[in-house]
Amino acid sequence: MRPDEFDYVAKILKERSGLIVTPDKTYLLESRLTPVARRRGLKGLDELMSGLRSAGEDLLREVTEAMTTNESFFFRDIKPFDQFRTLVLPYLLDTRSSRRSFRIWSAACSSGQEAYSLAMILKEEASRLAGWKIEIVGTDISTEMLEKAKAGLYSQFEVQRGLPIQLLVKYFKKSNELWQIDPAIRAMVQFREYNLLHDLKPLGQFDVVFCRNVLIYFDQPTKTRVLDNIDRVTAEDGFLYLGGAETVLGISDKFKPVPEQRGIYTTTRSRPK
Numbered sequence: 001m002r003p004d005e006f007d008y009v010a011k012i013l014k015e016r017s018g019l020i021v022t023p024d025k026t027y028l029l030e031s032r033l034t035p036v037a038r039r040r041g042l043k044g045l046d047e048l049m050s051g052l053r054s055a056g057e058d059l060l061r062e063v064t065e066a067m068t069t070n071e072s073f074f075f076r077d078i079k080p081f082d083q084f085r086t087l088v089l090p091y092l093l094d095t096r097s098s099r100r101s102f103r104i105w106s107a108a109c110s111s112g113q114e115a116y117s118l119a120m121i122l123k124e125e126a127s128r129l130a131g132w133k134i135e136i137v138g139t140d141i142s143t144e145m146l147e148k149a150k151a152g153l154y155s156q157f158e159v160q161r162g163l164p165i166q167l168l169v170k171y172f173k174k175s176n177e178l179w180q181i182d183p184a185i186r187a188m189v190q191f192r193e194y195n196l197l198h199d200l201k202p203l204g205q206f207d208v209v210f211c212r213n214v215l216i217y218f219d220q221p222t223k224t225r226v227l228d229n230i231d232r233v234t235a236e237d238g239f240l241y242l243g244g245a246e247t248v249l250g251i252s253d254k255f256k257p258v259p260e261q262r263g264i265y266t267t268t269r270s271r272p273k
């Protein structure tokens, strides 16, 4: 790949998804974009690269999606989900008791495991939530991942990563070689295509935001911009979850850590909880 072609594709990726690729990641571009060239019936990466400047929206989108890293698994890192059950959920049940509703957002939800993990927790707590209206929204930039999330079909490998066996037995059914999530859990989550770089207001306001393992792919100004965007749709006393390798410190003054709860933040508009 010529340096000017590398620079051009890197610019497209940064503008469209926030992803930063540096020249030492040329191998990644090559390994992920060669299949795109093949699908398009092109001779190879060189032909894809030389056509990129005049490419239409479809191809630019396909290139952007091909470069996203979509790894996810059920109850990833486990602790955030325990904190949700033992700390955040009781807080919401207490503070939202008059309106009896709250909204959770799995931003950058990939193939849906995070959103479905939350849905299973809430299903397990159904007796305390009778009469409550709870929405879980999962969004991602990748339409391919969203299709997988909506289908709710996972391989043996995927259900073995993080999902407790009792929940597998209770909420999944074997369908040929795959595992199909229970329709009741599926129905608790709405999936939508959405770019975190865009105005998020049309999504409405959320009480809890899981935005995990996506900021790591962005540069600092983009992280700040995304956290600003998220702040605008987070309730004053709402919660933000970031991934284990992510923080708001030195990046955003819109969120502050929840004391003694690693990985959870609340807005700086909130009073101490």
Ligand SMILES: C[S@@+](CC[C@H](N)C(=O)[O-])C[C@H]1O[C@@H](n2cnc3c(N)ncnc32)[C@H](O)[C@@H]1O
Pocket: 016, 017, 018, 019, 068, 069, 070, 071, 072, 073, 076, 107, 108, 109, 110, 111, 114, 139, 140, 141, 142, 145, 194, 195, 196, 197, 211, 212, 213, 214, 243
């Ligand atoms: C590594 S996965 C994280 C999935 C899940 N949150 C987790 O922690 O397991 C990152 C996801 O971010 C999505 N993504 C990347 N850039 C995005 C953007 N600008 N807007 C929305 N989603 C984006 C990718 O498509 C990918 O599915």
